[in-house]
Amino acid sequence: MDKQPAVYILASKRNGTLYIGVTGNLVKRIWEHRNHQEAGFSEKYNVHMLVYFEIHEDMIAAIIREKQLKKWNRNWKLKLIEEQNPQWEDLWQTII
Helix, strand or coil: CCCCCEEEEEECCCCCCEEEEEECCHHHHHHHHHCCCCCCHHHHCCCCEEEEEEECCCHHHHHHHHHHHHHCCHHHHHHHHHHHCCCCCCCHHHHC
């Protein structure tokens, strides 16, 4: 998954605070969130559990998808997560 465009959703806990992001290197970016490498939303609200991600062919597609997901209402986002990850497991171990 190195250098592959991806959209991801982090959560503080099951049904907790959500963060949606886009990156060209999913492993590196999630590591940064988990280790509080940058001050911001995920650090402030302790949002570091990877609960959903999508791999895209190119960064343009990933950015379009990120913007789409950010416009969704909360229930749609929760349904998306639960369709792929019904137990809200931290997917970090699946990508490293």
